[in-house]
Each structure stands twice: as C-alpha cells, then as structure tokens.
Amino acid sequence: MKEIAAIGARLTIICAAAALVLGVVNHFTAPRIAFLQEEKVKNALKQIAPEGEIGEARPLDDPVVLSYYPVVLNGETVSYIVELKGQGYGGDLQILAGYRRDGELTAAVLMANGETPGLGKNAEKAGYMDKFIGTGGERPVPVKKTQLLPQEAEGVSGSTVTFGGIARALSAGAEEVKLLEDLR
Amino acid sequence: MIKEFTKGIIKENPIFVIMLGLCPTLGVSTQVINSLGMGAGVIFVLTGSNIFISLLKNFIPENVRIPAYVVVIASFVTIVQMVMQAAAPSLYDSLGVYVPLIVVNCIILGRAEAFANKNTVLASILDALGMGLGFTLSLLLVSLIREVLAAGTITLFPMGGFDGVIEVPGLVNAPVRIIGLASGALLVVGYLKALIDLKQKSPEKAGCHL
Numbered sequence: 001m002k003e004i005a006a007i008g009a010r011l012t013i014i015c016a017a018a019a020l021v022l023g024v025v026n027h028f029t030a031p032r033i034a035f036l037q038e039e040k041v042k043n044a045l046k047q048i049a050p051e052g053e054i055g056e057a058r059p060l061d062d063p064v065v066l067s068y069y070p071v072v073l074n075g076e077t078v079s080y081i082v083e084l085k086g087q088g089y090g091g092d093l094q095i096l097a098g099y100r101r102d103g104e105l106t107a108a109v110l111m112a113n114g115e116t117p118g119l120g121k122n123a124e125k126a127g128y129m130d131k132f133i134g135t136g137g138e139r140p141v142p143v144k145k146t147q148l149l150p151q152e153a154e155g156v157s158g159s160t161v162t163f164g165g166i167a168r169a170l171s172a173g174a175e176e177v178k179l180l181e182d183l184r
Numbered sequence: 185m186i187k188e189f190t191k192g193i194i195k196e197n198p199i200f201v202i203m204l205g206l207c208p209t210l211g212v213s214t215q216v217i218n219s220l221g222m223g224a225g226v227i228f229v230l231t232g233s234n235i236f237i238s239l240l241k242n243f244i245p246e247n248v249r250i251p252a253y254v255v256v257i258a259s260f261v262t263i264v265q266m267v268m269q270a271a272a273p274s275l276y277d278s279l280g281v282y283v284p285l286i287v288v289n290c291i292i293l294g295r296a297e298a299f300a301n302k303n304t305v306l307a308s309i310l311d312a313l314g315m316g317l318g319f320t321l322s323l324l325l326v327s328l329i330r331e332v333l334a335a336g337t338i339t340l341f342p343m344g345g346f347d348g349v350i351e352v353p354g355l356v357n358a359p360v361r362i363i364g365l366a367s368g369a370l371l372v373v374g375y376l377k378a379l380i381d382l383k384q385k386s387p388e389k390a391g392c393h394l
C-alpha cells in the first residue's frame with residue numbers, strides 16, 4: 001500500500017510539473033494564436049467579398065450552416081458570406097463561402113481542417129473551389145465526382161471524402177441563402 | 185561517444201533498419217516541406233524527452249515508467265504544437281493531424297525505453313540527435329521520391345519572390361498519382377528498405393537469391 005502511494009505521488013509530481021510547463025507555454029502562445037486566427041478569418045472574408053461592407057456574424061441553428069454575414073453595398077444587402085461545417089476525412093471542415101442572393105456561389109475558402117497533406121489538404125489551394133463557382137443558383141452544386149468534368153474529377157482523386165464534404169456543405173449553404181432571401 | 189550520434193543515421197536508421205516511425209513516414213511523405221517540418225518536430229521532441237527521461241531515470245518508478253514517459257513526450261509535443269501554431273502557422277496548417285501524432289511515434293518512446301533510461305544525459309542527447317537526423321534524412325528521401333513522381337514538384341518553404349514550389353519538367357504534367365497514395369508510400373519505403381538491406385547485408389542474409 002505504501003509502495004503504491006509512493007508510486008502515485010511520483011507520477012502526480014511528474015504530471016503536475018508537465019501541467020505547469022504547458023500552462024506557462026500556453027500563457028505566452030495563446031494570445032498570438034487567437035490573433036492569427038482572427039486575422040485569417042478577416043483575410044478570408046475580404047477575399048470572398050472584396051467590395052461592400054461585411055456585417056456582423058449572425059448565428060443559425062443548423063449543424064452545417066453555422067452563421068452568415070450579410071454583405072452590404074450602398075445600403076443594400078448584395079450577397080452573403082456563410083460559415084459552413086463539412087465532414088472531411090480528418091474530421092470537421094470549416095468553410096467560408098460567398099453567395100449571391102439567388103444562392104449562386106461566388107467564392108469559397110477552406111479554413112480549419114485536419115485533411116491529409118498532399119491529398120485532402122489540396123482543397124486549401126487556389127483554384128480548388130473553381131469547380132463549384134457559379135453553381136448553387138440555377139445549376140446545382142456538384143456533390144458527386146460523376147458531375148464534374150474529367151480533368152476536375154482527376155484533381156479530386158485520392159481525396160473523394162474531402163470533395164464530398166465540401167460539396168455537400170456548399171450545397172447546404174446555397175439552400176440556406178435561398179431561404180434567407182425568401183424570408184426577407 | 186560519437187558513435188551514439190552516428191549510429192542513428194545509417195547503421196541503426198530508425199525507418200529503414202529498426203523500422204520504427206513508419207506511420208508518420210507513410211503519412212507525411214507526400215511533400216518535402218512536410219518532411220522538413222515533421223523532422224524538426226521529431227528532433228526537438230526526441231531530444232527533449234531523452235534529456236528529461238535520462239535526468240529522471242532514478243525518479244521514475246520502474247513499474248509505471250511507460251505512463252511517465254508518455255506524459256513527458258506528450259508535454260513536449262503539445263509545446264511544439266503551441267509554438268508552431270503561434271510562430272509558423274502555415275507549417276502547422278500543412279502538417280495537419282501529424283503534429284499530435286508525434287506523441288505516438290514509436291521512435292520517441294522506443295529511444296526513451298531502450299536508451300535514455302539507461303544512459304547519461306550527454307549520451308542520450310547524442311542518441312536523440314542522431315536518431316532524429318536519421319529519421320529526418322530518411323523521411324526527406326521518401327518524400328522527395330514520392331513528390332517528384334506523384335506531383336512532379338518539390339515543395340519547399342516560400343522565400344521572398346520564390347513561391348517554394350520547383351516544378352520537374354515532364355513529370356508535372358504526367359505524374360504517377362499512385363505514388364502519392366498510401367499504397368505508393370508502401371511501395372517506395374519497401375523498395376528503399378530492400379535496396380538498403382541489399383547494400384548492408386549479404387544477399388543470403390537479406391533474403392535475396394539473385
């Protein structure tokens with residue numbers, strides 16, 4: 001019993017020392033990490049809607065469409081930026097997507113994700129979202145590889161789960177924007 | 185003492201001889217830049233954990249040594265994760281899920297158990313640096329072959345006007361995509377292992393009958 005207590009005490013000391021060190025490192029790095037995250041979101045919003053004033057985020061009660069930002073130009077809402085949560089190969093995919101009022105996708109950026117480097121991570125690259133641009137309005141968002149052009153389908157080979165996760169989230173975003181317009 | 189450093193590079197190379205750390209090798213070796221980041225992370229964690237485990241070898245109770253090693257290793261990995269996220273966010277983003285996976289990299293726990301808990305701090309540092317360097321060089325070799333064949337590019341850190349991507353003429357437009365997939369990684373590692381065995385051992389010992 002005494003031996004078990006001694007072993008437990010030593011393990012507790014090791015864990016406490018580790019927790020202390022981690023707390024100190026977190027104290028110095030957390031503000032910088034938060035700042036970088038904020039900057040990343042700001043830059044992405046500006047990239048999606050270079051013109052117009054981006055309003056405050058308005059949360060939605062939906063597991064995929066988390067919130068939306070109205071984009072106002074000359075006092076009128078001209079488009080929306082929607083924050084989406086898709087399901088990828090490595091967990092959740094955070095996506096920011098810009099839509100016209102009719103639900104047509106104008107731009108999208110893949111933000112936080114845990115996709116495989118060299119495969120699903122390629123969705124972060126410029127040009128990946130081009131296959132979705134212009135869809136969501138009259139044309140539906142392609143959610144299957146068979147709906148893509150041959151060269152586009154080849155580009156997503158090896159990362160079909162990532163493609164499906166992004167496509168379904170973008171499609172849900174387009175539907176939500178149409179719903180928002182109907183409610184106006 | 186210098187042998188403790190050099191053994192990890194070729195003679196006891198963690199990937200091709202001891203066959204440890206294969207999961208991250210297969211996972212991150214799709215791009216050269218990932219290997220550089222992962223290699224740096226492993227060298228840091230391996231050195232830090234070897235130092236602390238060597239220092240604490242008389243304090244850590246024998247029958248709970250593995251949980252204690254895991255606490256030390258996980259702490260170092262979390263430090264790497266936080267510092268990388270704050271100081272090199274693009275590298276952190278590109279390494280994705282692999283940074284937390286350093287915790288379960290067998291090389292680190294393997295060297296703690298096989299070396300650091302029986303040797304001096306200096307010897308443990310040299311062992312960690314040698315093993316870490318051996319791991320990084322092997323990972324670089326695998327990723328260089330895979331990225332060149334699978335994408336026709338070599339991705340490095342962007343600097344100034346250089347965007348960090350070198351394109352290999354001929355391959356960039358006609359890449360061998362399977363090499364970029366998990367099966368391609370196994371093929372590349374398997375062939376390199378066979379080549380190294382052939383070089384290091386006699387054909388009989390290596391299991392080859394040419």
